[in-house]
Amino acid sequence: MPAKAPPPNERRDWLSLMARSAPDRxxxxxxxxPDHDLLRAPETGNVMVQGRVSATGAPFNIAEMTVTRCSVVLSCGTVGHGHVQGRSRSHARRAAVIDALMQTGAAATLTPQLRAMEAEAQAATTERAAKAAATRVEFFTLQRGEDT
Structure with a gap:
């Protein structure tokens, strides 16, 4: 029998982390x-990526992105889903299996590893932001004498 479902935000967070992760990580x-059956074999397609004007305005379509999805069921009956960037079928399958395992008692052993992955992703984001901040140019306007 599957364990009680995790809180929605917690599951959303680990699914997001796996979707953004590198296949080798x-x-x-x-x-x-572990042993599992495929509910939906890995399949590749495109999704539309949206943005917002000034991050808060009306949404608009930016481009399409390639994703691969997969759904599995473990022998205990727990269902897992995986959606990942790119065309890696094994990555989508592994993400689906981890999603299913995180809903069972195996979550206790996987959670520390996923937290480490999240910390690595956060460190990479911080490093990227620091590199971008180093190239920031400050513009200012001088008041010209004849304009006063």
């Missing part, structure tokens, strides 16, 4: 997949 979290 996720493979280090779970090198060997």
């Amino acid at each position: 996720l493979a280090r979290v779970l090198p060997d997949l």
Whole structure:
């Protein structure tokens, strides 16, 4: 029997982390997949990426992005879904298996690894932001004498 469902925000967070992760990093979290059946074999397609004017305005379509999705069921009956960037079928399958495992008792062993992955992703984001901030140019306007 599957364990009680995790809080929605917690599940959303680990699904988001797996979707953004590199395939090799996720493979280090779970090198060997447990027994499972495919509900939806890995399939690749496109999704529309949207943006917002000034981050708060009306949404608009930016471009399409390639994603791969997969759904699995573990032998205990727990269902997991994986959606990842790119065309890696094994990455989507592994993400779906981890999603299913995180809804069972195996979550206790996987949670520290996913937290480490999140910390690595946060450190990379901070480093990228620091590099971008170093190139920032401050513009200012001088008042000319004849304009006064």
